[in-house]
Amino acid sequence: MKELQELARTLLSSGTVKVVFGWEEGPRGARPAFITDAANAGRLVFDHRCSHTLATYLSPRRPHMTRLGKAAIVVKGCDARAVAGLLREAQVKREDVVIIGVRCGGVAADPADAGPLTAENVAERCPGCTAREPHLADHMVGETKPEPPGAPTRDARIAELDAMSAPERWAFWQAELARCIRCNACREVCPMCFCERCVADKTQPQWLESSPHPRGNFAWHVTRALHQAGRCADCGECARACPAGIPLGLLNRKIAGIVADRFDYRATDDPSVPAPIGAFSVSDRQEFIL
Amino acid sequence: MIAKTITAEELGALVADLVSAGTRVIAPARAADGKVDYRAITRFEEAAIGAELPRRSLKEFFLPPTEPLFSWHQGKGDVTVKPVAVSFPPHVVLGARPCDAAAVEILDRVMGWDYRDELWFGRREATTIVSVACPGVDGSCFCTATGGGPDSKRGSDLMMVPVDGGYLVEAVTPKGQAFVGAHAARFVDAADAGTTAAAEAFRTGVRSRVAEHLTLSLPALRRWLEGSFDHELWRAIVLRCHGCGACASVCPTCHCFDIVDEPEGVRAGTRRRNWDTCQTARFTVHASGHNPRADQNARFRQRVLHKFSIYPGRFGEVLCTGCGRCARACPGGMDLPEVLKTITALVGTGASREAAV
Amino acid sequence: MAIPAEKIEAFEPRITAFVCNWCTYTGADLAGTSRSQMDPNVRIIRLPCTGRIDPLFIVKAFERGADGVIVSGCHPADCHYTSGNYHARRRFAIFNELLGFLGVEPERLTFSWVSASEGQKWREVVNDATARVRRLGPFEAFRALVGRSE
Numbered sequence: 001m002k003e004l005q006e007l008a009r010t011l012l013s014s015g016t017v018k019v020v021f022g023w024e025e026g027p028r029g030a031r032p033a034f035i036t037d038a039a040n041a042g043r044l045v046f047d048h049r050c051s052h053t054l055a056t057y058l059s060p061r062r063p064h065m066t067r068l069g070k071a072a073i074v075v076k077g078c079d080a081r082a083v084a085g086l087l088r089e090a091q092v093k094r095e096d097v098v099i100i101g102v103r104c105g106g107v108a109a110d111p112a113d114a115g116p117l118t119a120e121n122v123a124e125r126c127p128g129c130t131a132r133e134p135h136l137a138d139h140m141v142g143e144t145k146p147e148p149p150g151a152p153t154r155d156a157r158i159a160e161l162d163a164m165s166a167p168e169r170w171a172f173w174q175a176e177l178a179r180c181i182r183c184n185a186c187r188e189v190c191p192m193c194f195c196e197r198c199v200a201d202k203t204q205p206q207w208l209e210s211s212p213h214p215r216g217n218f219a220w221h222v223t224r225a226l227h228q229a230g231r232c233a234d235c236g237e238c239a240r241a242c243p244a245g246i247p248l249g250l251l252n253r254k255i256a257g258i259v260a261d262r263f264d265y266r267a268t269d270d271p272s273v274p275a276p277i278g279a280f281s282v283s284d285r286q287e288f289i290l
Numbered sequence: 291m292i293a294k295t296i297t298a299e300e301l302g303a304l305v306a307d308l309v310s311a312g313t314r315v316i317a318p319a320r321a322a323d324g325k326v327d328y329r330a331i332t333r334f335e336e337a338a339i340g341a342e343l344p345r346r347s348l349k350e351f352f353l354p355p356t357e358p359l360f361s362w363h364q365g366k367g368d369v370t371v372k373p374v375a376v377s378f379p380p381h382v383v384l385g386a387r388p389c390d391a392a393a394v395e396i397l398d399r400v401m402g403w404d405y406r407d408e409l410w411f412g413r414r415e416a417t418t419i420v421s422v423a424c425p426g427v428d429g430s431c432f433c434t435a436t437g438g439g440p441d442s443k444r445g446s447d448l449m450m451v452p453v454d455g456g457y458l459v460e461a462v463t464p465k466g467q468a469f470v471g472a473h474a475a476r477f478v479d480a481a482d483a484g485t486t487a488a489a490e491a492f493r494t495g496v497r498s499r500v501a502e503h504l505t506l507s508l509p510a511l512r513r514w515l516e517g518s519f520d521h522e523l524w525r526a527i528v529l530r531c532h533g534c535g536a537c538a539s540v541c542p543t544c545h546c547f548d549i550v551d552e553p554e555g556v557r558a559g560t561r562r563r564n565w566d567t568c569q570t571a572r573f574t575v576h577a578s579g580h581n582p583r584a585d586q587n588a589r590f591r592q593r594v595l596h597k598f599s600i601y602p603g604r605f606g607e608v609l610c611t612g613c614g615r616c617a618r619a620c621p622g623g624m625d626l627p628e629v630l631k632t633i634t635a636l637v638g639t640g641a642s643r644e645a646a647v
Numbered sequence: 648m649a650i651p652a653e654k655i656e657a658f659e660p661r662i663t664a665f666v667c668n669w670c671t672y673t674g675a676d677l678a679g680t681s682r683s684q685m686d687p688n689v690r691i692i693r694l695p696c697t698g699r700i701d702p703l704f705i706v707k708a709f710e711r712g713a714d715g716v717i718v719s720g721c722h723p724a725d726c727h728y729t730s731g732n733y734h735a736r737r738r739f740a741i742f743n744e745l746l747g748f749l750g751v752e753p754e755r756l757t758f759s760w761v762s763a764s765e766g767q768k769w770r771e772v773v774n775d776a777t778a779r780v781r782r783l784g785p786f787e788a789f790r791a792l793v794g795r796s797e
Contacts, residue, residue, distance in 0.1 A: 028430060031623025032530040052621070056532065064528065064585045111623070161748065170750025170788055175322075181355040181539050181565060188534035188570075189621050199703070201572055207703055209552055211356040211564050215792035219706050222745065226702055229741045241621035243345065243536045245323040251748075258744045263737070280733035282723060288743050289736070290759035290772055555711065 001046045003141040004074065007100060011072050012038035017098050018069025021057055023050040029112035032057065036068065046074065046142060048117040051107040053235035055082035055191035058092050072098035074141075076107070077131030080269035081233035082191035084136050087271035089231075091194055094271070101137030104129075106148025109240065119150030124249050125236045128152040136269040154253045161250075174214060177221055179244035182212040186238035186248055187224065192231045199223060225251050230259045230276035233267050294470065294477040295485060297456040302334035304476045308382055309333075316351055317384045318344045328383070328390075339385035340452060343427045347542030347615065348383060348390040349397065352413045356564045359409075359549070364557040376408040378416040382469075386421040388442040388449075389433050389613035393542030394419070395445035399605040400545065418469050421446035422457065423489075426496045430614030432504040432627050438611050440500055441493040451489040458489040504627050506634060508598070508608055514637045515599040523636070524591045527629060530622040531586050535567035537616035537624070543597070543609045546573075568592050594629065660780035662689045662715040663708040664773075665700045667732070670721035670762045677766035685770040686777040689717065696720065698731025702742040705756070709789045715755045715780035717772065722760040732760070754779040755786065 008020040012035065022044040024033035030049035034057075035041055054073050057065050065071075075083055083099060086092045106117055106126035113121050126148035133140070161169055184200070187193045200208045200220055208223060209216035232252045239249040260266050262285055265276040296304070308315050309332050317337040318326045328344045328351070331337055360373045383391075394414070401410040424433075424440035433439050443449045447466035450457035459477060461467040470477055538544040548566040553559040566573065569590070574583045583589050601609035610626075617625045666672050672693045678685065694700055697720030705716045718739060726732040739758055747753045757776040761769045 026623045027625045027628050028617060028623070031625075034529045052623070057529075062586070064525070064587055068529075112618075166747070166750050166752045167788070168750070169748065173749045174792075179321075179327075181350075183535045183539040183565075183567070184570065185532075185534035185536040185539075185621065188532045206550075206552075207707070210548070210550055211552060211562050213356050213792070215710060215789075216356075218749070218792060219703070219710070222706055222749065223703055225745055226738075226742055229745075237621060241532075241534060241536055243540050243619050245321060245325055245345070247323075254748050255741065255745060258741050262740055277737065278734075280730065280737050282733065284733070284736050284740065286723075286736055286740075288740065288758055290757065290775070 001044060001142070004046055004100070004102065005041045005044050007139055007141060008035055008041040008044055008072070009038045011098060012036070012041065016070075017072040019071050020044070020100075021054040021071055021073040022046070022100075023052065023054075023074070029110070029114070031111065034068065044074075046102050048105070048107050048115055049111045049113060050076070051109065051111045051123055051236070051240060053079045053082050053189075053191055053233075053237050055079050055086060055233070055235070056189055056237065058083065058086055058097060059191070059194045060091055061194055061196060070096060070098070072100055074100045074102055075134050075137065076102055076104040077129065077134045077269065078125060078233060078235045080134035080136040081131065081267045082235050084269040084271040085192050085231055085233050085267075085275075086194075088273075088275055089192075098139075099134075099137045101134035101140045103140070103142040103144050104132050105145025106132075117149055122148050122150050123236050124152075124154055124239070125234050126150075131269065134269055136271065154250055155257075157250060158254050158257065161254075174218075176246050177217045178214055180212055180217040180221070180246055181244060182210060182217065182220065183243060185241040185243060186246075189237040189241040190228070191233060191235065191237070192228060193224070199227075221246075221248075221251065225255055228252060229255045230263070230265055232256060293486065294459045294479055295453070295456055296450070296459055296477050299456075300476040301456065304473050305331070305334040305337075305384065307473060307476075313380045313382055315382050315384055316348075321345075328386075337385060339422055340425060343387060343613070343615070344390075345615075345619075346540050347613070348386055348394055348419075349542055349545065351381065351383065351417065352394060352397075352410055353545060353547070353565075356562055357409060359561045359563055361560040362558060374409070376412040378412050381413070381417040383417060383419045386419050386446065387424050387613070388421050388440060388444070388446065389424070389431075389438060389611040390542050391419050391421045391445035392438045392442050393445065393611045393613075396543055396605075396607060396609060396611070397545055399607075400601070403605075418447045418465055419445060420448040420450060420466075420469075423449065423451040423493055424496060425452075425492075426499055427614065428618075429503055430617040430625075430627060431500050431612060432506075432614060432630075433612035434497060434501040435504040435506040435627075435630070436608055436610050436612040437508065440496040451492060453485050453488050453492075458485060504612075504631060506630055507637070508602070510637045511630065511633060512599045512602055514633055515595055518636075519591070521636075523632065524587045527632070528587045528590045528624075531569075531590055531620075531624050532622050533569050533571060533586050533589060534621065535569040536619045536621065537593075537626075538567035538569055539565065540615040540619045542611055542613055542615070568596070590624075594626075598630075658781065658785055660688045660714045660777055660785075661712060662717060662773075662776055662780060663713040664689050664691045664717035664719065665694060665697075665704055665708075666691055666717070666761075667697045667720035667727075668693050668695050669727035670725065671719040671759075671769065673763035674761045674765045674769045677764065678769045679766075681766050683766060683770045685773045688777045688780075689773050696726065696728050696731035697735035698726070698728065698733075700735060700739075702738060705742070705746075709751075709786060712790075714783075714786045715757065715776055717757040717759065717776050719757075719759040719761050719769075719772065722762055725762060750788075752783055754783055 020035040023030045024043040109123045127150040263276040319336045326342045401407040443462045447463045546566045547563040575581045597609040759772045
């Protein structure tokens with residue numbers, strides 16, 4: 001990825017930024033890289049194994065990151081939505097980050113997957129993606145790639161669930177959530193879960209039971225899904241990080257659909273579009289209210 | 291001890307015997323998303339032994355993710371405390387990976403150290419572990435480097451090695467011996483020389499392949515760790531860590547837990563212990579708000595120290611069986627085998643503050 | 648899970664209502680002082696505004712044994728704090744659908760705008776919610792979410 005490496009080299013040696021967030025070769029495929037020395041810019045890669053969203057590393061709650069100094073961050077279209085979310089919610093100042101957009105043709109669900117990219121191994125958010133060239137960018141690198149392989153599967157799966165009776169849906173979700181061990185990986189990798197004190201960690205009173213039993217798990221996942229409503233960038237990190245394989249992508253996609261339908265809002269990499277939560281319209285639908 | 295063999299068919303019948311006798315059989319099996327997890331099975335056909343490494347380890351069958359310790363009920367002027375059972379119905383783990391079986395025995399040390407954990411040992415006593423020699427997984431395995439191996443018998447009651455049509459079986463412990471005895475009809479005495487040789491070749495082959503991934507001098511590693519608390523390595527390698535704790539959740543030897551009191555209504559409740567991890571920010575937060583491990587560098591360092599310095603210091607062995615799950619599960623690309631390799635290189639260059647012995 | 652008919656018939660729903668102080672609470676009070684007859688199954692929790700109601704309260708109510716929940720406040724444009732109910736409307740629009748997606752029967756949840764003068768409307772909301780939850784039966788599915796007994 002010569003263009004990207006060259007750009008990183010320039011940004012670092014000119015002192016424009018102190019660190020470039022990108023991807024590099026790791027022992028198990030691609031992995032996040034933090035280049036502070038222009039001489040190491042050659043480590044940067046971009047290919048279908050770059051599934052990770054780097055936006056989480058911009059969080060001001062990571063002192064060992066912020067002390068590196070001003071960052072340039074490489075973003076795919078989905079990552080740009082996450083960065084836009086951080087900008088929109090004033091977690092990062094626009095002038096404090098340099099954004100390098102990269103043209104994307106889809107990524108694998110598993111960064112260790114050498115490929116090629118097929119309908120079977122592609123990340124679930126990629127097929128049908130309309131954000132393959134980020135708008136939120138100071139620089140743009142990479143050639144235009146072909147469309148990701150495969151067809152979107154989540155909406156069909158959601159429609160299947162919607163068509164079930166309530167008890168059937170309950171049984172489905174209880175079976176999935178039963179595997180949750182409350183490791184909180186979903187929260188820690190999420191770019192938009194940046195609360196200094198998560199409601200799940202409050203002990204006075206203990207609003208959410210921390211135990212990984214079905215009751216505690218239900219409360220946790222309902223709360224996190226709701227707190228992500230209108231904010232989730234659909235970067236896919238939560239589902240990828242979950243060591244129990246819970247289909248969080250389905251839950252977040254469902255809520256995105258509700259928000260799109262009711263408030264005409266879709267996740268966007270334009271930080272000037274206001275978030276739907278925290279805002280309201282006097283003509284919001286209220287058919288569910290007596 | 292006389293080796294035995296068992297055909298795949300007889301093994302299936304053995305599982306049926308166990309299930310109908312009320313024994314809970316746990317084996318690697320496919321989940322809804324196609325990945326393999328250890329879980330209870332009722333028929334041998336459900337098992338996926340020797341396929342992908344199960345996503346999580348065996349520890350949850352001895353230390354569940356959440357476990358009641360006792361429950362209480364408040365009456366008019368008194369409180370009754372109801373303890374939980376500490377004896378358990380019989381369980382058999384079929385198809386345990388040697389790295390997972392060994393881990394359970396390593397954890398016996400801390401579980402029986404200053405306090406005998408009745409729940410842990412109750413489950414241990416009720417469970418027979420039948421391991422199957424591992425065909426290897428991928429480049430992240432490093433079981434041989436931690437003193438174990440893909441055919442290590444540590445922690446197993448029975449060890450089975452895959453051969454044509456079935457398994458070569460060896461009883462490792464008296465419990466394993468008793469198990470074979472109780473189901474004697476399923477096993478065939480003494481394998482022929484060809485089968486034994488094939489089994490040996492399988493084991494040696496996997497062993498040498500895995501050994502290529504990483505070689506460690508555990509004592510040198512420990513010495514380096516003890517002298518390098520403030521080494522810049524900890525700042526350099528931790529940047530990609532999210533502090534999510536996925537590593538600890540899939541790890542066969544991580545065992546930290548939190549204790550919570552959960553009210554159920556006003557008058558009753560349950561005290562539970564839940565899995566916890568030193569990788570989260572709040573693991574060491576004090577009531578004052580001070581956090582001695584205030585950033586991820588300190589927290590990751592702690593994990594490596596605990597596994598390769600503190601635990602060996604106390605119990606004489608590392609708190610790691612080289613299964614590689616942490617590297618596979620990490621969403622940020624942290625890689626413990628790589629970290630250990632880096633430290634080994636530093637040890638080689640004498641880059642610790644301790645004088646060479 | 649099928650609940651036997653006799654059990655449903657003998658069952659008295661337990662409903663928790665989260666209501667705003669200025670409109671619905673006053674409306675409910677009016678229903679009371681007017682000696683309105685209504686089902687006695689509702690326990691009211693008073694909050695300053697529907698905008699203060701965290702959807703987590705609803706989950707908590709179910710955890711603590713509620714079979715149904717009512718959330719009620721001022722009509723749009725009448726909020727004592729100007730816009731609290733607009734925020735609540737958005738939040739609960741999503742939450743309502745989210746709970747439904749996870750398999751909670753939608754009839755267990757009731758949302759309403761009841762003003763300080765609408766004592767009769769409160770009576771109707773209460774009776775309607777109670778009847779719906781009575782038809783559904785106790786929220787056994789939630790009760791069954793006890794800890795793993797491993």
